[in-house]
Amino acid sequence: MSSFKEFKIKWGMAIDLDKCTGCGACMVACQAENNIAPQPDASNKLKSLNWLVVYELTNGKSFPEHEVAYLPRPCMQCGKPSCVSVCPVIATDKNEEGGIVSQVYPRCIGCRYCMASCPYHARYFNWFDPTWPEGMDKTLTPDVSVRPRGVVEKCSFCHHRFMQAKDKARVEGRDPNALNDGDYITSCTEACPNGAIVFGDVNNPAHKVHELVKSKYAFRLLERLGTDPQVYYLSRREWVRRLGDNYLENEKVKG
C-alpha cells in the first residue's frame, strides 16, 4: 500500500446532525452547482447520481421512544482513502494541498474498482450519458465539466470554488494559500439554512471548523477502518454517535 501525504491545509467539514432537518436543499444545491443531470425517476436510489446524499437515521426504538436524525453524506475526502491506491490509471488521487481527493474524468476508464473500495458509497458511476430537459443545459455552470457515461464521479468539495477563491486572493494581492475562514465554502454549506455544515481548514486555528472537530461530540464515519475522513459529524445524541461506526454490543461510544 502506498503511503499518504500530509498537508498543511486540510479542508474539512463539521456537520452538526442535531441541526439537519433533512430538507434536501443541500442535495439540490449540489446538483445545480456541479452540473449533475436530473433524473425523471430517481426512486432507484442505487442508480441515482447525487454526490451528496442525506441518509435517514433512526434510534431503532418503537413509538413513542423513536427518534430520527438526518445525515448528509458528501465524499469523506479520506486522509487514507481506500479508493485512491486501487485506481489502475491514477484517475483519482490525493495529492493537492488541502487534501481533497481528486477525480479526473477524462482519465477514468470506468472500471468501478474505487466504488467497490468505498464503504461510504460516495462514488457514483455514469450509467448513461447525462441529459437535461430541452434548454436546461443552458443553466450549467462553467465551473465543472459535464461527465460522459462510463466514468466514476464523486463530491469534490466544490473544488472549483477553492480555485476561484485562490484566484480572487491572487487578484486582490492576498496569499492564495492563506484563505480566510469563509473565503471558500462548498455549495451545500452555503445552501443549508440551518447552518448544519461548517466548512474550512481543519488545520487552521483561525477557522471555526478547527475547534469544532475537537468537540467531544465530534465523530467520523467508520473511524476504526482507518480511512481517516476529513468530514466530521457532531451530535449531542449518543445513539447518533453510535451509528457513526460499527460497535460490538459491549463497546462504548466516545463523547
Next chain:
Amino acid sequence: MALDRRGFLKFIGGATAGILATPVVWKSLDDVSIWTQNWSWIPRNIDGANSYVPTVSKLCPSAVGVKVRLVDGRPVRVLTNNDHPLGGGLSSIAAAEVQLLYSPSRMKRPLKRTADGAYVGITWEEAEAMLVEGLKKAKGGDKLAVISGDETGTVNELFTALAAEMGSKSCFIMPGEAQPAAKAWELMGGEGQVGYDIEKSDYVLAIGANVLETWGPVIRNRHAFRVGRPHGEAPAVRFAYAGPVQNNTAATADVWLAIRPGTEAVLALGLANLLIKAGATSPAADFADFKALAAKFTPEQVAAQTGVDAKRLAAVAQELAKAKRPLVIAGSEFGQGGGAAPVLAGLALNALLGSMNREGGIRALPYARKVVPAAMDRKALLQNDLVAWLGKVASGKSAAPQAVVFYEANPVYALPQADAMKATLTKVPFKVAFTSFLDETAMACDLVLPVPMGLERFDDVDTPYGCGQVVYALAVPALAPLVDARPAGDVVIGVAKKLGADLGVATFADALKAKAEARGASFTEPSATNAHVSNAVLPVNGIALRADVLSKAIDVKAPAFPVALAPVAKLNVGTSKTATPPFNTKTVRRWEIQGKELYVLMNGATAAKLGLRMHDRIELSNPAGKFTARVNLFEGVINDTVAVPAGHGHTAFDEFSKGKGENVMRLLAAGAEPGTGLSVWTSAGANIAKA
C-alpha cells in the same frame, strides 16, 4: 509484376511495420480518447463574466431572499443571500428555481382550449381579446371570481381591483396558514398582522406548525434556528414540536410531543391548564372564562383526546414557564386547513406566558396601505374563505360565477376533496389561468396565459405571515422572460382599460413603487438585497382570549375511521404550482415514492393492529375518495394514524412528477369550524384495506 499472395503478405507486413513506426496508430489512439472526453452530445461549459442579482423567490412559499448568479447574462444558480432579511440559506425548491426556468412543463405561449379539448397556441393579442370578451360576460353581481396563489404580493391588489370594477367581491387566496391566523387575531381583537419574533425567543413551542419546513418564512425561521443552536454546543434556544408525525421540524426539535392530527388546540388548552395551575394569568377581560375552559383540559383529559404523554406534557409546560422569552406557534402540520381554534389557543398560551407584544414573542405588524384604490386590502382578502365558497357553489347555495381568473394558483390539485373541487369548477363557463406551468388547473381552463417566472419579473413580497418584523422585499428580474410571457399585473391593467376601468396605476411597476413607498422602503440605490425591514409594530391592547369561541371550535370529533390521516408537507417536492422540480426527484426519500407508487407511513403497532407489513399494498378510502399505496413502517408516527406524504400524485406537469404517487388532498374533506365558520380539513380519517 503480378503480385502473388506471398508478395502481398510481405507488402502487408512491411506496411504494418511502417505504420507502427509512424504516428498513425498512436495519434489515433490518443485522439479517440480525447474524443471520448468531448462527445458532441454532452453539453459544453460556456464561460463568461459572473454577475449577481439579489432578489426574492416568488416561487418558494418560504419567500426566501436569494441572489441569482448569471454568467454572461445566462442564469446558472440561485445562491444564498445572507444579507437578506428573508434569506440566509436556500430551500430545496428555491435552489432549483433557475433550472425550473427550463422546466418541460413551462408555459411558452398563450393557449386556448378548442372545442375538442385540445390546446392551441395563440398570440397575446388574441388572448387578451378573448380575456376581455370572457370578462365582459361576467360583469356585475359577483359573476367574476379571482383565485390567487400569491399571499404576499401587490399583484393581488390589481386582480381584486379589476374584480371590484366588475362588481365582484369574490376574490380569494389559496388556503394557507395566514387565513386562520388572521381570523383568530381578529377574534381576539388584535390589530394588523400577527407576527412571531422567533429570532429573539429562547423557547419555541410549535404546535402543529411545521416551522422549519412549511410554516411562515421558513428560511428566516431556520436562520433563527441556526443562530440559536451553535454547533455542538447546548442550544441557546430550545425547540419543541407537537404533531402527529416526526417531521423535519420534529427531527431536530429537543422535544417531540406526539399528538393526534387535528388536536392542536386541545394540546394548547392542556398546557394552558398546567400553566394557570402554576400561576400564569392574563390581564384579558375574559381570563376567568378562559381559566374555566382550561380547567376542563386536565392532563388526563388531554392525554385521552390527543394521545400525548402526560409526563412529557408537564415537562413542556414547565419549560415554557421557566423560559425567559417563550413563544408558542400554532398552525397546521401541512400548512393549511387548521381552522382558527389552534391559532387562537396558541395565541392565548402566548398571552398566559406574557409573550404578547414582547421581544421574542407575538408582534402586531401593521398592514401596508393599499396602492390600488379599488383593491381589497390583505386583511379583507384573508377574510374570504375559498373552500367554503366553492362548497356553496357546489351545493348550489351560491350561484356559479360566469368567469374565474386563477393567478398562480392550482386549486384543482391543491384543495381538499380535489376531485369534487374540480367538478365544481366545470360549472363555470369561462376560466382563465395566469400561470408559469401547465398545471392541473390550467388544464381545466379555457384560456391559459403564461406569466414570467419569479426570476424574470418585477414583483414583491410584503411581510409573509409568520414574520416577526415588517419586511418588504422586491423581486427584480435577473433575465428577460425566456418565453412569450407577460407580467400578469400589466395584463390586468390593460384588460381593465379595455373594459373601461381605470385601476389608478399605469403599470405594475408603478404599483410596486407605490407599495415600497407605503412600506417606507426606498430602492433607488442598488442594494445587496432589495429588501427593507421595519421595526414598526402596532400596540396590542385589550386582547381577549375568546373562551366562548374556543369552547365551540374545539369540539373536534374524532374521526370515525380505523386510522386518522396526517398529511406531511415538504418543500422538496415543490408546490402545487410547480410540482416536483427536475433536480428534486433525488431528494424524495426511497420509501416515499417507488416508481409510480406512493408509500404511506405508520408505526409498527398500528401496522400490527391492521395486519400490515412493510411494503404491503393497501387501499386508503373514505367518502371523499380513495387510492392505493404501500406501507412504510416508520416509528415516528402516532398510533392509529397514517402519515401521507403530500405533494405527489400530479396529473399534469412533466415526467418529473406526473403520475407519481397519489394526491393526499383527494382524501381530505372540508368541514366548518363551529364558532368561526372557517373551513377545516385537518381531522380526516380513512379505512384501510389490503389491495
Next chain:
Amino acid sequence: MDKNYDLPIDAALFPEGCTRCSLSKFLVWITIVMAVFGWGLYAAYRVLAEGLGVTGLDDYFGFGLWITFDLAVIALGAGAFFTGLLRYILNIDPLKNIINLTVIVGFLCYSGAMLVLVLDVGQPLRAWFGYWHANVHSMLTEVIFCITCYCLVLVIEYVPLILEQKQLNRNKLVHAIAHNFHLMMPLFAGIGAFLSTFHQGSLGGMYGVLFARPYIARDGFFIWPWTFFLYVLSAVGSGPVFTVLVCTIMEKMTGKQLVSWEIKSLMGKIAGTMLTVYMVFKLADTWAWANDILPRSGLTFDQVFYGWIYGKWLLWAELFACGVLPAILLIIPSTRNNRTLFYTAAILDCIGVTINRYVMTVQALAAPVMPFDTWETYAPNWAEWGASAMIMAYAALILSLSYRYLPVFPQEVKLNK
C-alpha cells in the same frame, strides 16, 4: 488422391486418422451456437451504444455477474498454466495427452474474460490507459498487465496447435515453425506459470486490499493480502478438473473417448492435492477473519450474512460441500477412481471456486459497512446474461472447430480403434 465420398466433404482437414460427424450436422450445431452468440452480440451492442445502465449493475454493485464470471473462468482456466507447469517444467509426461486441451480451455477463458472486460469498463476506448498511465500501487494494474501478457502466452501456445493442422502442416515452413514452437514450450510454460500465478494472486489481492470492506479485507504477507495466495491455490485446485470436465462433456457430445481415464485421474489427483492444501489455508483464513478482522471492524460473524440470498449456507457450501468434500474424494485413490464420485467431486470443486468468486465479488459489495446502511440485492439482467452467454458460445465455437480440425487429443486415434 482418391476420394472417399462417404466421408464428410471437409474430411481432408480432419486430424490424421480421426473421424468426424458430417458437415451438415456440424453446421447445425454451429448455427445453434451462433444464435446464442448473436444474442450476446446484441447485448454487447446495447451496452456499448447506450452505456452500462442497460445492465443490472448499480452504484452498490459496481461489480456483478461479469466480474464473477471473469474470476471464475480465470480460476477454472488455471488448468492451462498449472498443467503446463507440471508437463514442461516438472516433466510429468503423461500430461501431454491433455495439455492441448488445457491450453485451449485456458485461452478461451482468458480471451473470453478480456472480451467481457471490454464491455465491463465504462470507457473501453480508453482502456489502454491501463498500460500507459498505470498506477503501480493498484492490484488491478498487476492484473491488467499479467492477464494481457498471459493471454499472449496462451496465443503463442495455441498457435503451434493450429499450425499442426494436417493441411497446414504440410507446408515445410509451417511445420518448422510449429516444431520450433514446441521446443520453446517449456520457456512459455515457465513464463505462463509465472504470469498466471501472479495475476491469479493479484485478482485475490484486489479484494484483500479493500481495507474499508471488512467482508473481504485481509491482512497479509509483505505487500500481498492472504487472498493473493488463496486465489492461486484455489485456481490450481480447480482448474485441472475443470479441463477434465470439459473433456468429458466433449466425449459425451462426440461419443468418443478422447483422453484415457488414467490421465483424468491424474488430473484429479493433482487438483485434489492442491485443493486440500487450499482448504487448509482457506479454513484457517475463515477462522481468522471471523475472529479477528470482523471484530476489529466492530462487526460480528452473523452481521455479514443476510437472508437467504446472502445466507451462511453459501459459506458452508463453499467450505464443506464444495471444498472439504471434493478434496477428500479426489485425494483418496479409491474414491477418485470411482468415476461417479470423481465427476461429482470435480463438479463440486468447480462450483466451490465459483461460489468463492461470487461471494468475494457480490456479497462483499452487498454487505453494508456503515451501520445505517442497508443490505441491497443484485440480480444480473438479460444484458449481462447475454454477454456471458456470448462468451460461452464463443468458447463452444472455438472448441468445436479445434476438435474438428486440429489434433487436440493425441490419444484419440488409439482409444477409438
Next chain:
Amino acid sequence: MEDRQLNSSGCAKDGGKCCGGGITPFLVGLVVSLIFGWWVFPDMIYSKKEQPIRFSHKVHMESAGMECKQCHVLREDGTFAGLPSTASCADCHSDVLGSDPEEARFVNEYVKTGKEVKWLVYQIQPDNVFFSHAAHSLDGCNQCHDFKESELCAQCHPDVANSDSAPTHFENKLTGYSKQTMKMWQCERCHANENHYGVTNSSNACFVCHK
C-alpha cells in the same frame, strides 16, 4: 478448395523462386506506410480555418503601444475574459482609424451591427481543464525568469505579437480541438518541474488543472 490448398502448399516447395520479390514487397509496404503515416496522415486529420478578420497584433503592440492584458483582461474576481468583445474593440474602433481594408470591414460588419466576431482560439482547452490566468502571472514567473509580458504569453500561446496576421487554425476533425491545444505533458514542463515548487506555489496535483 482442396485443390487450392494443395497448390499453394506445392508452391511452398519452391520457396522464394516462384513467388518472387524477395524483400522488395516488404520494403515497398514499409515505405508507402511511412510516407502515409508521416506526411499524408498528419495533414489529413485537420481541417484548416482562417480567422474571420485578419487581425494584426503587431500594429496594436508596436504602433499603438498596447500590452496583451489591455485586451485580454483579467477580471476582478480572478477569472479571465479571454478575447475582447466587439464593444471593447469599439472603444477605439468606433470608426475606421486606419487604411487597412480589414479594419474597415471589421467596423462595418461588426462594430456597426454589434455582432461578436467568432474568433478561432488556438489554445482552447477541453472542459475538464481548469486554467487560471491569475495564477500564471508575470510577478510569479519573473521571480526567477525575466519575461516580457508577450514572452510569458508566448510560453503557451502562439507568439503573435510580431505578426501581421493570425496563423491558420488547424482543427482536429475527430476531437474538434485546435492542433495547438496544449497537451498535458506540455503543461507539465512547468508543473512537474520541481524547481518551481516553493517559488510559484505551482503543483502537479491532478485537481490543480482538472475540473
